[in-house]
Amino acid sequence: MKEYCGNPGRGSHALSLVAAEKIYECREELSKLISLSDPLGIVFTLNTTHALNLVIKGLLRQGDHVIISDMEHNSVLRPLAKMEKNGVIEYSVFDSLAEQKDKDLYEICASVERLIKPNTKAVICSHASNICSAVLPVEEIGALCKRYGIFFIVDAAQSAGHMTIDMEKMNIDALCAPAHKGLYGPQGCGFAALTTKIASELDTIYEGGNGYMSFEKDMPETSPERYEVGTLATPAVAGLLEGVRFVEKIGLEEIHERECELFRYARERLLSIKGVEIYLPWHEGSVLLFNKDGVESERLARMLSSANICVRAGYHCSPLAHVSLGTPPGGAVRISFSVFNKRSDLDAFVRAVSKA
Amino acid sequence: MRSDKKSKMTDKTPHSMCFFDLGSVSSAIAAQKVLASAAIYAEVIKREGTTRSGGCAYGIEFSCQQANNVRAVLRSSNIRIRGSDGI
Numbered sequence: 231m232k233e234y235c236g237n238p239g240r241g242s243h244a245l246s247l248v249a250a251e252k253i254y255e256c257r258e259e260l261s262k263l264i265s266l267s268d269p270l271g272i273v274f275t276l277n278t279t280h281a282l283n284l285v286i287k288g289l290l291r292q293g294d295h296v297i298i299s300d301m302e303h304n305s306v307l308r309p310l311a312k313m314e315k316n317g318v319i320e321y322s323v324f325d326s327l328a329e330q331k332d333k334d335l336y337e338i339c340a341s342v343e344r345l346i347k348p349n350t351k352a353v354i355c356s357h358a359s360n361i362c363s364a365v366l367p368v369e370e371i372g373a374l375c376k377r378y379g380i381f382f383i384v385d386a387a388q389s390a391g392h393m394t395i396d397m398e399k400m401n402i403d404a405l406c407a408p409a410h411k412g413l414y415g416p417q418g419c420g421f422a423a424l425t426t427k428i429a430s431e432l433d434t435i436y437e438g439g440n441g442y443m444s445f446e447k448d449m450p451e452t453s454p455e456r457y458e459v460g461t462l463a464t465p466a467v468a469g470l471l472e473g474v475r476f477v478e479k480i481g482l483e484e485i486h487e488r489e490c491e492l493f494r495y496a497r498e499r500l501l502s503i504k505g506v507e508i509y510l511p512w513h514e515g516s517v518l519l520f521n522k523d524g525v526e527s528e529r530l531a532r533m534l535s536s537a538n539i540c541v542r543a544g545y546h547c548s549p550l551a552h553v554s555l556g557t558p559p560g561g562a563v564r565i566s567f568s569v570f571n572k573r574s575d576l577d578a579f580v581r582a583v584s585k586a
Numbered sequence: 587m588r589s590d591k592k593s594k595m596t597d598k599t600p601h602s603m604c605f606f607d608l609g610s611v612s613s614a615i616a617a618q619k620v621l622a623s624a625a626i627y628a629e630v631i632k633r634e635g636t637t638r639s640g641g642c643a644y645g646i647e648f649s650c651q652q653a654n655n656v657r658a659v660l661r662s663s664n665i666r667i668r669g670s671d672g673i
Contacts, residue, residue, distance in 0.1 A: 242633075247611075270612055443637070443643055445640050
């Protein structure tokens with residue numbers, strides 16, 4: 231707060247430049263982490279939802295068609311539902327086959343391909359589900375999009391910092407993620423990573439000051455200032471930068487393995503409790519979704535809270551995913567792991583679930 | 587960075603400085619970094635832009651002797667020069 235209190239891209243004083251340099255450093259680190267060739271394609275936002283709205287509403291035009299997965303969060307579903315309701319676009323939902331244990335990745339791609347129309351502008355899908363351990367085959371879907379000349383937009387809210395992301399290799403045109411999950415940054419900050427190709431297509435959804443060419447009424451043509459209006463959350467971006475460096479220091483593979491190890495341990499312990507059902511127990515990841523027979527999910531979450539265990543229950547803003555997984559009315563309980571969790575945390579958690 | 591209200595620099599003596607208008611501070615910092623990796627010193631400054639009706643802009647100031655090298659490095663990095671001064 232003391233070092234980065236200057237407004238980046240506004241003044242010509244030292245504090246302003248120091249802040250601008252810190253923000254640029256974060257653009258560089260993020261672009262390296264996700265293999266985006268140009269750091270100027272990193273656009274800072276308030277969160278993933280903000281980033282997805284920026285991309286979705288900036289890209290889609292009257293008459294466009296979009297394909298999304300059945301794992302999507304309301305951050306994707308609601309903007310599209312509103313645009314469809316207003317007669318601007320239409321969207322279709324493909325089956326991610328998340329509930330199948332031995333799914334064929336190409337079968338998932340085939341379910342996407344079947345929905346492609348001449349006016350399909352984009353495929354939008356989560357990399358990893360926010361409610362369970364399902365992971366979508368983004369590399370294969372990206373290849374399909376490339377073949378058809380369709381934009382590929384990925385919601386990486388649950389995978390950034392947890393799993394390797396290579397925008398180039400995965401043919402991702404836009405990737406949206408938050409600071410506060412796997413990247414260990416503060417809340418209220420996120421980003422959209424845009425390739426040059428999609429950045430040249432996006433209209434702005436916000437207009438306003440960005441510190442230069444003040445007499446021009448139009449927003450600049452180039453990213454990131456075209457999409458970043460008003461003062462950026464410099465302290466939050468500085469926090470995100472430290473988070474990204476922390477992730478790089480430990481290493482994505484190490485983080486992923488530690489989380490999977492915790493998943494395996496939690497699975498083994500939970501399944502020893504009578505009446506516990508784990509959704510997709512065969513797929514290891516950074517989140518685990520479960521229910522306990524006879525205990526409504528929100529009630530179970532409150533009981534865990536009284537044992538100082540913080541989980542989220544209900545539908546997790548992902549109605550499509552809950553329908554796909556077939557969770558009961560009231561949803562389910564989600565636990566999530568980080569590199570700071572230990573087996574002893576899970577022992578305490580399992581004891582609390584046993585008593586519920 | 588420093589505040590700069592200097593008049594146009596047309597003197598191309600070894601110590602004269604030239605300016606490329608790059609628009610945003612992000613582009614100016616990106617330019618400064620790619621130039622540094624090419625061993626060319628440049629300073630990020632904010633000043634009146636080169637398009638008269640626009641307003642202020644960020645850009646880089648560098649030794650006029652390096653103008654051709656700077657232009658080549660920026661071109662190879664796809665950093666667009668919006669205008670120039672002193673060249």
